[in-house]
Every structure is written in structure tokens, then in C-alpha cells.
Amino acid sequence: MSDVLVIAEFQGDRFPKTTLVAVNAGIELARKRGGNCLAVVAGEEVGAPASELAKYGVAKVIALENPALKNYLADAWADAIAGLVKKLGVEHVLATATAMGKDLMPRIAARLEAPMASEIVAIGDDNTLIRPMYAGNALATIEMDGPVKVVTVRATAFDAAQPAGNGAPVEKIPAEIDSAALKMQFVVFNQTKSDRPQLTEARIVVSGGRGLRSGENFKTVLEPLVDELGAAMGASRAAVDAGFVPNDLQVGQTGKVVAPELYVAVGISGAIQHLAGMKDSKTIVAINKDPDAPIFSVADYGLVADLFKAVPEMVDEVKKLKHS
């Protein structure tokens, strides 16, 4: 049985785009390996989100319930989902490489003594998968063997699943968890509040780097451009390290990987590790006063200029465009 089980993350009352990407990748993997694609939604009471997910083209959705799954905690979730995988006898377990996917999936792999391929960007027809290595400077074609294989997918590498069909059956299964063995405790989640689109879902991303010189400048100089374009805001590692913006804005090899239609890099030099996080964007713009900045090597349009003049000018030009 070459079935695929997709682990579907949901936040509040919706499935983020990253979950629908996992569903789409799972459906493709199941098709290529000759099996069915199932999905699991886990939590305390998840009948409603499970029914919602059932509209996206999977063969079946499992609502895996247990009070111990109320918040996400690695030990409880690994126990519950590994148990489900054994019960269902699926061959592939798949999730998107979000913070949760990265934290959870290797634990599931270890419990099942299964190999794991992180952040695949393509599924081969011949039992292979493709994943980036060396900060995206090489693509590795890999093959796994064994009764179970674990996979995480890069969110930018696959489209989101679209609603399809009348809705698959939903089965409620109580999660079997060894509660006495659980030792982790959720304390608090300090969410960065923003009305802007999410970095991983936005059509346009405007990122700022060390060139902006301060968090204040991010607000007064960059944010007007971000908002005029209806974009999400990102940042280079240097800007986050310097405390200009919170950590969840970091775009890069070890931060978020994004591939929007338009990526505007402002005051970012373009270190290899930053490029790893955005070089698959459809159109890349760079604004930097250093003509030799490496960012220009990936930019479709490069403007060598003082960002403190160029960015406000760009804001005016976009306003003019909207009113013309």
C-alpha cells in the first residue's frame, strides 16, 4: 500500500495556505506512487476543521482527537500520529516544512525508524524526491527505502490544493497517547501582531536590510512602500539580529523561504543565506547604494540609489499608477 498521510496544520479556524500546499503535494505523491492520499487533523475537538479539509481532494480525513493534543507539543503529537501511521499502514507521512512540521516530523520518523527527506521541492516519477542542499546552491535527487518514509515539503514549491469534489468521508479516531510519558508544557505564544498579509502567503514581499539603519526607519521609510503595494514585510538576518524587526520576518536559508510574484529587497546586500530564501521569486527588485552588492546578481531590476530617496519616490510612483 503506497498511501500517503498528510498532517494538516490548522490555526484558529482556518487552514493556512501551507496546509493546502501539503495536501496538493500529498495528492501528487500518492498518484505517482500508486496509492491514496489521506489527511489527518489533530487536536482536542477537530470534527469541524476535518470536514472543511475533506473538500480539498483527499480520499479521507481523520479527525484525531485527545485532550492532550489541545496545544501543539512535540512529544504528544509524535506519539499520537506515529500510532495512527502504524494503525493505517500508510507508506508516506507528509507535512509542510513550517516551524511545526520541522519540529514534529523528525520525531515521527525516529519513532517509526523511518528515513526522512526535509523540504522537498519536487517529486520524481521513479521513487525519487528532490531537495535543496548547501543553502539552495545544489539540488539533491534522493531515494528512500523502508516500509515508511517521512517527507516535509517546501511551501513555495507546490501550489495550494483547490476545493474538489463533494467532500471525502471524515472518520473520528481517538488518539492513543501515553500521557504518563508526556513531559513538555506549553507556556505562552507571543505572536507578532500584524494586519499585513503573511510572508509565506503574500503575492508581494518587500524586505528591508541593515541599510535601513534602524527599526524606526523600517516604520517610516519601508512600511509606506509595503502598505502601498499591499505587501508582506520581510527582513534580512542582519536587520533581525540588530533588533530592527522581530525574528519571524527573517527571510533566508534558516528563516522563511518565500517565492512571491514580486520581491523587493531594500538595503539588503544579498548574502548567500538571504538569496537562499528568495531567489525563486518570479520578479526580483533590488534597491541598494552599492553597485557591487551581490543582490544585483539575482535582481531582474536593480536600482543603484540611496534608499532613503528612492523608496519614498517609489511610493509616490505607485500612488500615481493607482490613480491613473
Next chain:
Amino acid sequence: MKILVPVKRVPDPATTIRVLPDGSGIATDNVKWVINPFDEIAIEEALRIKEKQGSGEIVMCSIGQASWQEQLRTGLAMGADRAILVKSDQPLDTLAIARILVKVASDEKPELVILGKQAIDDDSNQVGQMMAEMLRWPQATFASKIEFADGKCTVTREVDGGLETIAFPLPAVITTDLRLNEPRYASLPGIMKARKKELKEIAAESLGIDLAPRLKLKRLTAPPKREAGRKVESAAELVGLLHSEAKVI
């Protein structure tokens, strides 16, 4: 507290990566080898914990070839107490690496295992979590702050939407993220002392673990190159092109 710090040797992050024509790997003639930056952060954090608590032992462990001694000596020079080099010339997948480290942890019995969240060559981000599950210990990945109080460890983690804090008893596995600390440089006295510190070598095959890879690399290829772009002269020209040519706004 005894702290085990697994350490990987990787190409310096600034290296220009060249894929070999036969796809078997990358060219290593121009490579400068360093401690994986995230593992360096782990060594630094272990040193700070030991300094704060006034006592403890920091044991590094690498799985690789004899030449990796150089990186272990660097860690000893930073201040770690001793090092273990598990020697292997075969390719090892993350499951095998985790199994070896779990065997070392079972022998050493540390209260804490702390390592980088990912190696910057492989970018797998799996070993710490696999170790935690194999040991049935709590895990805290992408740590940006670690505190100990009342027999519990509290870790703030960098996650997608912000910062999450979790707590758990020891022993546990923690993986480090960029902003946890800034590693120190090895001092000259540190380098001198490092020569006398214990660096034990063990053969991976002697551990009685199944090391056969279940994930195999078939080939490495270079990613498609982006076409060169062009320079524009003004914000006005830029916005015009984004609208009429790129059609993104």
C-alpha cells in the same frame, strides 16, 4: 550539569559551492572547513551554562573522518572539556547519526544535549529531534533563549508567527537558532590548553548499530540559473517596468 554537544564539520558558509560534473558531490578543493555555525552557538551556550552554574562538564561529539579533529580542537579551545570523535568513512543518513549520538548519550548520561538546529550543508534539521524521540526526552528546537529554574528548563523558540515558550524537566534535547548567543573566539591560552584535553576516537562500526543508509543521494545538480537582470535609473522607471513589463503591479 553534564552537557553533550554534537558538532558537525561543514564548508565555511561563504564558500562558493560548485557541484561536481558527475553529480557525486561538491568540489572540495576550495573549501575551508569550519564548525557548523549553529553547533558553534551550541558550544557557546554550553559554556555559558557551565559558567553560570559554576560547575559542569561539556563533552563534544563528532561523527566523521580523522581530519575532523581540527574542528573538535577548536571547540576545546573555546572551552569545552573533552571530545569524542566517532570515526566513519561511509555516508551516514540522519537516522544513523541520531542512533550513534543516542548511543554516546546513553553512555555519557548528560542532563542536556544541545546542538545546532541544522547543518548548513545538508539543511536537514532532523538530528536533534530524532535523538529526543529515541531517548524519549523533551525537545526544544530553534531556541533563542534558555533558562533553568526549580528543576525545569524554559526555552523560548523562534517559530513562524513569533516566539513560543515551553517548559520541561531535564534531561532534554535543545537545538539552537541564530539569536541564542554570539559565540566567543578561542583565546590563545584556550588553544594551548586544548592540546592537552582528551579527544577520544571510536570506530562507528564498533558501536553495534545498524548504520546502513535508508536515504541515499543519487545525484547532485546545480539549480537553474536566473537570467541576468538590468539596472534602472530611477524609481519612476522601475515602477513603470514593474507595471508594463513584469506586470506584477
